[in-house]
Amino acid sequence: MERAPGLSVRLKLTLSYAGFLMVAGVLLLAAVWLFLLRYVPDRATLIVPSGSSLTSGVFPVRSRLLQVFAPRAAEVLAILLVFGLVGGWILAGRMLAPLTRIAEATRLATTRSLSHRIRLPGRNDEFRELADAFDAMLARLEAHVAGQQRFAANASHELRTPLAISQALLDLARTDPTHDTGEIFHRLRAVNTRAIDLTEALLLLSRADQTSFTPEPVDLSLLAEEATETLLPLAEKRGVTIETSADPTPTTGSQSLLLQLTTNLVHNAIVHNLPDRGTVWVSTGVRPGRAVLTVENTGERLTPQLVSTLTEPFSRGTERVRTDHAGVGLGLAIVKTITLAHDGTLTLTPRPAGGLRITVELPAPDPRNDG
Known part of the structure; x- marks a missing residue:
């Protein structure tokens, strides 16, 4: 967007400091002048002893005081103005130095690479945050x-x-x-x-x-039952037993996406299992403020390092590609993306006896909002 040129922030702060100092100086001098007007009489009678060269009489004290006070006040204000401009310029520069580093990092990020970091030193303040x-x-x-x-x-x-x-x-x-x-x-x-x-x-x-979907009430237990029934023929073909424990588990989100998430988890547990007599456990339940879906399966032993990479797109662990129903390497990546789109958390944990335990936690609706 094209913008008209304007004053820099440093100059604006300098003028603000100087202006504030000038206003404070004017108010102080005005207070001094009012104090003098209150306690100094308008005229004073001067009585001199006999033999003096001065003559007695009545003299205008306030007018004479004004003649002396006004030039001195102007000098003080001029000094305050110079001090305010110079000091304000220096202070503004020091205060805005962190913003200069942030602006430089922004330019580097837009023109070169994203690896540059500001790493602002010093104690915690607004600029550091x-x-x-x-x-x-x-x-x-x-x-x-x-x-x-x-x-x-x-x-x-x-x-x-x-x-x-x-x-x-x-x-x-x-x-x-x-x-x-x-x-x-x-x-x-x-x-x-x-x-x-x-x-x-x-x-x-x-x-x-x-995340372009309209949230609606969803029961994860019903989705788990539907996914299990759909994939039961595949499980029987591969000699895998599916055990379910589905308690009512309400949450909010996309019915179709959460069904895809559940289906991917159950399919992954069936395909990446033991060659024969494998088992898959599917359970749903509610924790304080969370709706939980857990899919666990038997299989080969997996290291934590390997498990941490399984949600990457096209990532496949050792011996995890079968001749049939191998998928395209996006099953758990889709599960991770759907979970994040629903403000949930996805946890993958290798089982000590072999296989994998996957837990999806989604926000549970507040019971106080029912009805």
């Missing part, structure tokens, strides 16, 4: 940009893979007419299905990240 808040914002912004860059690179890689496979299959069909076309069509269909699943997952992740 502003600088620390700006540093924290830069850190979050840097992490967000880095995450977006990794996501874009990973998404490009994941989308390029099925396209490259499709291109290779088409080239094979074109150069080798004797090759089994039924097998080529089958593989093309599988690759195309994976590309479609990946694209839909990316769209869902983008939608959840925008």
Whole structure:
């Protein structure tokens, strides 16, 4: 936005300091003058002893006092003005020095990189709080940009893979007419299905990240039951037992997004389980002010370092990619995004016996607002 040039903040503060000092000086001199007018008579009679060269008579004391006081008062005000301008300029510069560092950090952030930090020294005050808040914002912004860059690179890689496979299959069909076309069509269909699943997952992740939904009352226990029933055939196919403990768990949010969150968690627990006789535990409940959904499964032992990376887009742990229903590497990333969009917290904890425990905590409605 184009703006008309104006006075700098430092100059405005300098003029404010000087003006305040001048007003205070004028008021002080006025008070002195009123004091003198109160106790000094208008005229005084001068009586001199005989033989003196002076003559007795009545003299105007106040007018003579004004002739002496006015020039001195003007000199004092001139000194105060100079002192106010010089001192105000120095003080304003010292007071605004932190803002200069913050402005320089802002320019660096817009023109170079987000790694620069202000790190304002000194004790805690308003400028220190502003600088620390700006540093924290830069850190979050840097992490967000880095995450977006990794996501874009990973998404490009994941989308390029099925396209490259499709291109290779088409080239094979074109150069080798004797090759089994039924097998080529089958593989093309599988690759195309994976590309479609990946694209839909990316769209869902983008939608959840925008938090563009209308909050409505949701019961997590009903969503857990629906997700379990939907994925029960997959669990039976893989020899996984699902145990549920769903107490009424009211919260507020998007019905469809929270159902997707629950489905992703249960699907992840089924797919990344033991090869046979695995178990999945799904439970919901209410804690003080929180609605809690917990999905726990058996499986291979996972290290805390590996678990901390599982919510990153396209992140897959060791031996976590199966031949079927492997997903596209966005399941837990979508869960994390939906959780954050609902002002919730997501906790992943490796089980000592193997497997993973995932807990989602969402804000619970205040019972006092019911009715």
